[in-house]
Amino acid sequence: xxxxxxTMPGQAEALALRYGPDAVPPAGPWSDAIALLLGHRSxxxxxxxxxxAGTLETLVAAAQxxxxxxxxxxWSVVAVSDPAVRAQLATIAGGQKHIEQCPLFLVWLxxxxxxxxxxxxxxxTLEGLPYLETFLVASIDAALAAQNAVVAAESLGxxxxxxxxxxxDVEAVARLLRLPPGAAGVFGLxxxxxxxxxxxxxxxxxxxxxxxxxxxxxxxxxxxQRAAYDGLMGAFSRRNEMQADTWTxxxxxxxxxxxxxxxxxxxxxxxxxLGFPLR
Amino acid sequence: xxxxxxTMPGQAEALALRYGPDAVPPAGPWSDAIALLLGHRSxxxxxxxxxxAGTLETLVAAAQxxxxxxxxxxWSVVAVSDPAVRAQLATIAGGQKHIEQCPLFLVWLxxxxxxxxxxxxxxxTLEGLPYLETFLVASIDAALAAQNAVVAAESLGxxxxxxxxxxxDVEAVARLLRLPPGAAGVFGLxxxxxxxxxxxxxxxxxxxxxxxxxxxxxxxxxxxQRAAYDGLMGAFSRRNEMQADTWTxxxxxxxxxxxxxxxxxxxxxxxxxLGFPLR
Numbered sequence: 245x246x247x248x249x250x251t252m253p254g255q256a257e258a259l260a261l262r263y264g265p266d267a268v269p270p271a272g273p274w275s276d277a278i279a280l281l282l283g284h285r286s287x288x289x290x291x292x293x294x295x296x297a298g299t300l301e302t303l304v305a306a307a308q309x310x311x312x313x314x315x316x317x318x319w320s321v322v323a324v325s326d327p328a329v330r331a332q333l334a335t336i337a338g339g340q341k342h343i344e345q346c347p348l349f350l351v352w353l354x355x356x357x358x359x360x361x362x363x364x365x366x367x368x369t370l371e372g373l374p375y376l377e378t379f380l381v382a383s384i385d386a387a388l389a390a391q392n393a394v395v396a397a398e399s400l401g402x403x404x405x406x407x408x409x410x411x412x413d414v415e416a417v418a419r420l421l422r423l424p425p426g427a428a429g430v431f432g433l434x435x436x437x438x439x440x441x442x443x444x445x446x447x448x449x450x451x452x453x454x455x456x457x458x459x460x461x462x463x464x465x466x467x468x469q470r471a472a473y474d475g476l477m478g479a480f481s482r483r484n485e486m487q488a489d490t491w492t493x494x495x496x497x498x499x500x501x502x503x504x505x506x507x508x509x510x511x512x513x514x515x516x517x518l519g520f521p522l523r
Numbered sequence: 524x525x526x527x528x529x530t531m532p533g534q535a536e537a538l539a540l541r542y543g544p545d546a547v548p549p550a551g552p553w554s555d556a557i558a559l560l561l562g563h564r565s566x567x568x569x570x571x572x573x574x575x576a577g578t579l580e581t582l583v584a585a586a587q588x589x590x591x592x593x594x595x596x597x598w599s600v601v602a603v604s605d606p607a608v609r610a611q612l613a614t615i616a617g618g619q620k621h622i623e624q625c626p627l628f629l630v631w632l633x634x635x636x637x638x639x640x641x642x643x644x645x646x647x648t649l650e651g652l653p654y655l656e657t658f659l660v661a662s663i664d665a666a667l668a669a670q671n672a673v674v675a676a677e678s679l680g681x682x683x684x685x686x687x688x689x690x691x692d693v694e695a696v697a698r699l700l701r702l703p704p705g706a707a708g709v710f711g712l713x714x715x716x717x718x719x720x721x722x723x724x725x726x727x728x729x730x731x732x733x734x735x736x737x738x739x740x741x742x743x744x745x746x747x748q749r750a751a752y753d754g755l756m757g758a759f760s761r762r763n764e765m766q767a768d769t770w771t772x773x774x775x776x777x778x779x780x781x782x783x784x785x786x787x788x789x790x791x792x793x794x795x796x797l798g799f800p801l802r
Contacts, residue, residue, distance in 0.1 A: 262584060263584075272580050273575050299551050299552055300735070301548040302551035305542075309541055309562075325738065359775075362771060371781050372779065372784045377787035383662065388670045390667075391666070395671070405590070406592070452583050454637070455596065458601070495595050505656060512654075
């Protein structure tokens with residue numbers, strides 16, 4: 245992480261950037277890796293420069309080193325360079341230009357097809373394959389793997405952004421990438437060097453008291469926490485020239501209507517069409 | 524990461540341990556963080572020593588620094604110390620003693636209840652909340668967050684293991700942790716210092732050619748890859764005194780039958796009972 249150490253803020257500053265000055269949690273133990281994680285920012289504009297040879301393989305090695313349920317390894321990843329396919333993926337994702345722009349674009353798959361092929365080759369039946377549980381294992385394991393790839397990328401001075409909007413049309417993604425039945429793209433990931441103007445500030449999160457519960461789930465003073473966070477996010481938005489809505493307004497708008505799901509209300513029938521019965 | 528640097532193998536060795544000597548991928552760029560990720564091992568026996576004060580808050584800060592879809596922050600985490608509750612969680616998970624033993628046990632929640640409370644407080648309706656898509660967003664975001672916590676923990680010399688078996692009975696977990704409707708434990712995580720004898724070897728994974736596809740999905744020489752991996756995993760098992768089945772036999776057994784899902788065939792109705800219609 246030598247390349248980024250010089251610009252990494254110290255522990256107190258890193259926590260203040262992530263939570264705002266009024267909600268800093270108690271300072272615990274710390275490491276360079278933790279400083280790297282705290283400094284994460286999603287980036288949506290990339291320079292065209294390719295990362296060094298072997299970067300993809302290093303990211304995949306990091307991804308495969310994440311835990312995987314019962315060592316089933318029910319995920320795969322497709323690296324897409326073809327500009328025509330990139331353009332179509334960007335369209336599926338609602339016009340996210342960074343999908344076309346970033347030097348490395350990865351589509352992470354929930355992939356039960358490999359187990360299906362093994363069962364076929366061995367003349368066996370897998371009664372557990374058609375269940376929601378097994379799809380969820382594959383999706384969670386893809387997420388654990390991808391997050392390791394993100395950490396690895398950021399340790400190399402690269403930036404990333406997840407593209408959940410590939411789920412706007414998982415069937416179209418499957419056609420473009422020629423996925424076999426039992427495989428589906430659960431999200432994309434842009435990787436590349438950030439345009440300097442696009443790095444932005446660390447985005448504040450809800451205070452720890454909103455997400456961390458002890459022994460049992462407690463709601464606490466959630467309304468006051470949300471009011472404070474709305475204030476913090478409003479100031480963040482103004483500084484970063486985004487729309488000036490509060491967090492409350494944004495999250496409510498994001499899932500207010502079927503239309504705001506942008507096609508993902510059809511995810512269940514679309515996954516079934518791709519070979520996940522989700523029993 | 525100072526505390527663990529002295530024992531971390533170099534790049535060539537780390538890749539050889541993860542893939543076996545005959546399937547080492549091309550060496551790309553490298554960093555201390557990547558060495559940390561490559562060195563991951565799940566640990567199932569813990570010393571009783573508590574980690575330093577503030578460790579939980581540091582892990583949660585790392586977790587909240589992970590990307591979250593549209594900044595919705597649809598996950599929460601419950602830290603459970605109560606020995607009686609730990610014992611019940613261990614029973615749900617099929618008798619995994621490390622759940623009782625580890626100094627820190629975390630249950631990661633897909634949590635749409637917070638958005639539901641916001642909508643109620645604001646007198647709004649969230650048509651998008653009951654969909655499979657929204658549950659999947661929450662589960663994936665919980666996984667991204669948890670993986671950051673795992674990386675942070677390992678950077679501090681702590682070990683971890685995910686407990687997917689909490690999904691054997693998500694309703695019982697919800698009762699124990701008094702979860703509101705719209706929240707469900709998607710997996711647990713043990714955190715603590717490994718018993719020295721329990722650290723074990725790095726577990727080899729499938730060769731990169733099995734999971735990494737270029738442009739489109741290709742099956743390639745999957746049978747030969749699997750035969751080689753079965754050999755590698757067989758030797759790993761013999762060295763680590765586990766059962767000597769091949770990987771093929773293990774994965775087929777794990778999802779061979781409804782019974783092998785250990786109650787998770789009921790995940791869909793159980794999630795519905797917890798307030799996730801999964802439309």
